Amino acid sequence: RIANSLDEINAQRCHAEREADRRRQVVSDxxxxLAxxxxxxxQALQRRCMAERARDEQSLFLLQxxxxxxxxxxxxxxxxEARALHKQRDDASALQSCSxxxxxxxDVRREILFQISQKEASCNEFREAELREDRE
Structure with a gap:
């Protein structure tokens, strides 16, 4: 109970201090x-300050x-750049596929040429065998 009362008194004191600060600020303003x-x-100084502040705010707005x-x-x-890189990778992939x-x-052409040469060799051997038979 005493702790709660002390907390309450402390909170009231803080509130009173804030209120006093606010009142002092109002009086100061x-x-x-009045001055x-x-x-x-x-008054002229205030107008210049306000004009400079408005210019600064406008400059800040424009800069933002x-x-x-x-x-x-x-x-x-x-x-x-990301699209260009993606396209470049696609192009490299397409180039690799073409290669x-x-x-x-x-490889297929070599295989076909090899098979053709094998068949020609077989045909030549067959003809030579026929020619030998015909001579005999």
Whole structure:
């Protein structure tokens, strides 16, 4: 119970301190406004500060927009590079396939030529055998 009471008192004290700080800030702001309304130099300074702040905010807005546009361009470039790399890989794969097919054609051609030469040799042997038989 005592701990709860102490926590409650502490919370009330913190709340009172925050409220006092807020009131001091309100009073301070009111004094500044009063001083500014009575002093034309301070009013001019405030207007200049507000104008500079507006320019700074506009510049910040433009820079943020430019940054977003640049990020969009960079994203687009990355996508284009990714597509180009993918196409390059596809092209390399197609080139490898063509090379493999060409190699297979060469192998088949060699095999066919070998078979033709074997058949020609067989035919020649057969003719020679027939010629020998005819002579005999």
């Amino acid at each position: 009111a004094r500044v406004k 500014m309304s009575a002093n034309p130099e301070l 927009r430019e940054l977003r546009e640049e990020q969009d361009r960079q994203h687009e470039v990355v996508e284009l 493999d097919l060409r190699s297979k054609r060469v």
